[in-house]
Amino acid sequence: MSTLFDPIALGGLELPNRLFMAPMTRSRAYVGGQVDGLVAEYYAQRASAGLIITEGTQPSVRGQGYINTPGLHSAEQVEAWKRVTGAVHERGGRIFAQIMHTGRIGHPSLYPDGGLPVAPSPIASGQSLFDGSGMVEHPVPRELSYSDIAEALDDFASAARNAVTAGFDGVELHGANGYLIHQFLADGANRRTDEYGGNPQNRARFALQVVDAVADTIGAERTALRLSPGNPFNGITESDTEAQYLALLDGLRERSDLAFLHLAMASRETAELFRKEWRGALVHNPAPDWTSPRPCPRWRTAWSTRSRSAAPGSPTPTCSTGSGPAAPSTSPTRARSTVATTAATPTTPPSTRPDPCTPEPGPRAGAGLKASTGPGAVPAPRLRGSVCR
Numbered sequence: 001m002s003t004l005f006d007p008i009a010l011g012g013l014e015l016p017n018r019l020f021m022a023p024m025t026r027s028r029a030y031v032g033g034q035v036d037g038l039v040a041e042y043y044a045q046r047a048s049a050g051l052i053i054t055e056g057t058q059p060s061v062r063g064q065g066y067i068n069t070p071g072l073h074s075a076e077q078v079e080a081w082k083r084v085t086g087a088v089h090e091r092g093g094r095i096f097a098q099i100m101h102t103g104r105i106g107h108p109s110l111y112p113d114g115g116l117p118v119a120p121s122p123i124a125s126g127q128s129l130f131d132g133s134g135m136v137e138h139p140v141p142r143e144l145s146y147s148d149i150a151e152a153l154d155d156f157a158s159a160a161r162n163a164v165t166a167g168f169d170g171v172e173l174h175g176a177n178g179y180l181i182h183q184f185l186a187d188g189a190n191r192r193t194d195e196y197g198g199n200p201q202n203r204a205r206f207a208l209q210v211v212d213a214v215a216d217t218i219g220a221e222r223t224a225l226r227l228s229p230g231n232p233f234n235g236i237t238e239s240d241t242e243a244q245y246l247a248l249l250d251g252l253r254e255r256s257d258l259a260f261l262h263l264a265m266a267s268r269e270t271a272e273l274f275r276k277e278w279r280g281a282l283v284h285n286p287a288p289d290w291t292s293p294r295p296c297p298r299w300r301t302a303w304s305t306r307s308r309s310a311a312p313g314s315p316t317p318t319c320s321t322g323s324g325p326a327a328p329s330t331s332p333t334r335a336r337s338t339v340a341t342t343a344a345t346p347t348t349p350p351s352t353r354p355d356p357c358t359p360e361p362g363p364r365a366g367a368g369l370k371a372s373t374g375p376g377a378v379p380a381p382r383l384r385g386s387v388c389r
Contacts, residue, residue: 011259012221015050023053023098033071034080040087047093056100059159065102072159078166085167096170097163103180104141116142120190125235157213170222176264178234181207188237200247208251226262249277256280
């Protein structure tokens with residue numbers, strides 16, 4: 001039986017525990033998207049975490065969505081990050097850079113050329129951002145052309161290469177919380193009718209291409225992906241979350257050598273479904289109030305049916321309270337822990353997928369997740385999480 005404090009091998013690293021420091025947008029890069037000595041001190045103080053995942057870091061000028069966020073697209077930014085990774089490694093820690101292209105979550109005031117943010121389709125988020133003096137609405141973004149998409153893929157790969165040069169142990173691709181990768185996945189933000197839209201498989205294409213571009217550049221063992229199915233943050237709407245993420249998981253099945261999947265703002269039944277379908281390492285960052293009962297949306301009910309039927313006698317899962325997952329914390333002193341789990345080796349690989357509302361025979365291949373609390377290994381953040389039993 002594993003615990004939060006047991007070591008685990010993940011992404012080519014030997015981690016001393018399974019408590020991760022979750023990524024948090026901090027807006028502390030005041031000059032040219034460069035981090036400073038205080039940022040190095042901040043992360044070094046948290047080096048006892050099993051793994052640190054940094055704040056979101058833009059891969060390009062157009063990938064920025066908030067003021068004073070750091071980048072990984074210039075030589076000066078790379079040199080600045082070396083101070084951070086050196087400080088963490090000096091204290092025996094391990095650190096991944098989160099690469100975050102915000103897509104339509106941006107504003108002309110953030111860009112030297114005053115241009116529009118970009119997105120899969122010209123659909124505004126309906127949200128706003130702080131530009132240093134007040135709140136401004138996100139504009140209608142410019143739709144990405146084929147050449148723009150190719151450039152974005154190159155930007156992700158280049159940022160990953162820069163991260164390794166800066167001394168990071170790997171990168172996490174931010175495919176959650178309504179940013180660019182999530183925008184391609186969500187049919188409310190992606191109305192394309194070409195090979196990047198129109199059905200779940202096409203909407204998953206960009207995410208898979210980003211994963212491949214980065215894994216081909218720095219190695220799959222240094223590449224992780226963060227997802228938040230059904231999270232409405234930043235104006236995201238999904239008409240069929242279940243079908244969309246099953247399609248993405250189908251594509252990811254051939255890429256199970258990634259460092260890990262990071263499931264953020266997710267309920268227990270969603271995590272159990274991912275644990276069943278994903279054979280690689282899984283990191284779970286639970287949704288707020290994820291154990292509180294309320295009626296489940298249809299897609300969560302269907303997913304939990306799959307999980308329950310494969311684990312006879314297990315309690316009925318419930319969903320988080322409220323209208324949806326809350327926005328992620330941006331406080332520098334409060335972080336949810338994320339917990340690494342690994343899949344049991346399946347006896348036979350799944351060859352067909354039955355209707356998700358039809359109970360499946362036989363035992364569940366992956367281990368379930370059970371809530372657990374305890375004192376954290378990281379002194380500064382307030383930690384909570386779940387552990388593979």
